[in-house]
Every structure is written in structure tokens, then in C-alpha cells.
Amino acid sequence: MADQGLVNAKAPELAKLLEEGSYLNIPQVGDVVKGKVISASRREVKVDLNGVLTGVVRGRELFAESSDYANLGKDEQVEATVIDQENENGEIELSFRFAGQKKAWEELKRLFASGEAVEGRIMEANKGGLLVKVGHVTGFLPVSQLSPEHYPRVAGGDKNKILEKLKTYVGTALDVKVIDVNEADEKLIVSEKAVWEEKQKSVLAKYKVGDRVTGEVTALADFGAFVRFDALEGLVHISEIAWQRIDHPRDVLKVGALVEAEVIGIEGSKIFLSMKKLIEDPWKNISAKYKVGDTVEGTVLKVNPFGFFVELDPEIHGLAHISELSATPVADINAIAKAGDKMDFKIVSIEPAEHRLGLSVKALTAPEPEAKTEAKAEAAAE
16 A cells, blocks of 8 residues: 555656656666665665656665765765666666766866866875876876976986885875876876976066076986975086086085075976086186196096096096007006096196096107207207
8 A cells, every 4th residue: 555655646747757758768877867865774775766766776886986975864866877777676776886987087077177286195106106096086197297396216217216115105195187087098197296387386487597596405316416495496417516527416415405506497397407607617717727738646536448537626627538548558447547546647638618638648658759859959958
């Protein structure tokens, strides 16, 4: 009798639907439908669809993706996706999971269009980047899209060390922007760097090429040093650290040191700095210190297959090519000297504009040209 009463109660609505021709408009698999909760338990949620059809959400389709549906009340409005038009009980089988996913992708598309930042939680790390959960969708945050603060600066680019650094971010949350979204391919790419760049625009606008800044060395890499100033971070390339040749930035700099530098380039959010531009070029006045033909003492800084790098003083370095180390062919360059040895050299060339100075060992013992010898003899006779 109770069932008959329910049918009678729904009869006017059913008749109305029949008159409007919408009774046969049964939702198709994949459709997102709206309805009111009839009953809700931990095992299943029953939903009234237009007062005529009943849908049910159960199993993994109920709470698999979110706890948003954990405390549903009677008559609460919900959205669900049709996954089967009729189950064993004659009900429409529904899924909150698919509906939630569809809404999640729609929200991601909106974020992509608007450029808004959103919080992403780091789930996993691999050598290429981080797996990030944004809402109910898992996306990818490439290493190249990390902000300077989180970018893993590892000497030599060791992939295992990079992965170790990335793993320390698992479980944390980062503000990111959606930079690529494709629901059909389930592709989501996000960027933390894009959020950082947006924040830096107003600060960056205060600076121009030629400005002098003071900052802290935050990291050292083979190719240069990173310096943070005024919430910005710039790169001092190894060639812009000092006028003399250096093998690695750590030879002259330490992380945490305060340095002064000049802005020499701004490309988007990238800032390029020079420390040596704030120091007078020692090669400008080299003629006051050294001349071709001078015999000088130098310290061997480095031994290479092609010769010695030699320090004449802290500012001026020269090169003694292997062909200038001996009057006879050199079989083993390491047998002549090693790093740290002091030796006498003769200066055979000076090129101030190119910051090059040529040194020779064999010229110390080579006989002087005949014309010079005769001139010296004539001078002595006088």
C-alpha cells in the first residue's frame, strides 16, 4: 500500500511529464544529472531525479575522489554522472566520482583562462619534476617550472641529487598556475615559476640595466653565482665574477656572502648581473706593470694538456702554451711543473683588449736575434 501511495503521489508529475513529452528523455551514460538526496548512508546514496526516476551512488563511485559527499542530508541538491541506465534494481546507476572529475576539469580550464594561482599539493617526485594534486586532478610540475627558491641547483646536474632534493618537497603545498590543460588526454601541467614571475613584476619594474645592487649569494653552480636582492634573484655568470680567469665560482665566493653587482641585462623575469664591472679593469694599465720581453716570476695555477695557466699577480693571469715550455718536444707536461709551483717566464705577448698575456719558458734560454746581439756589442764598444 505504501508503494501504491507513492505511485499515486507521483501520478500528477508523471502525467505532466508525459504531456510535455519528456518522460522518455532518459539520461544517457555520461550525462551529468542533478537531483535531491532521498537517503544517504556510508554504503550508498539514493537520489530523486525529477520526481520520476531514482538514481543510486554506491561503492567506489561514492567516496573514491573526495570527502565532499561524506555528510549528505536529505533533500540536498547533488550532481552525479550516469554510468548505467538501469541496474539490477531498476535504478539509474550514478557516480559522484565522474561528476567530481568533470567539475574539477572545468575548474582547471577556468583557472587556465583566468591565470589565477591555485594551491597544489606535492604527491610524488621523479627526476623530471613533481606530481601535484590540484583539486581532484593530478598534474605535473616540471623542474624547469619551479621558482628560484625551490629549483634544485645541483653541481654538475647530477640527476640523483636533483631527485633527492625534489623528494624533500613531497607532502608540501605550492602555489601554482595552470599552463596546459587537456581533459581528453588527462593532461595537466602547472608552473610555480609563473606565480613567482607575476609577483616579481612590480619589483622588477624598479630596476634597469646599469643599476647597482647589493645582494646575498644564494647558490653557486659551475656556470656562475645566484645573488638575491630585493626579493629578486639574478645570475652572475662565471665570466662576470672577476677579471681574472677562475675555474669555479667557489674559488672566490661563498654562499651567504654579501656582494655588489651591476645589472647588465633583464630578459623577462631573468636578471643578469656583473661583479667585475664595478672593479676597474686591471688590463687597462697593464703597460705600467708588464712589458713584452720582461722576465717575471709566476705561480702555476692549472696544468692543461695545452699549457700552464699562470698567475703573475692576483689580477693578471697569463698562459704558457706547451710549445713555449721547452726547446724540445714535451712528452709529459706534468713533468715540467705542477699546480702551485713558482717559475720564471718571459713575457712574449700582451693583448690588453682580449685580456691575454703570453708567457714562455724556452725564451729565457733562447739566443737573442743576431741584430740585437750586434747592437748590444756596439753599445758596449762605445
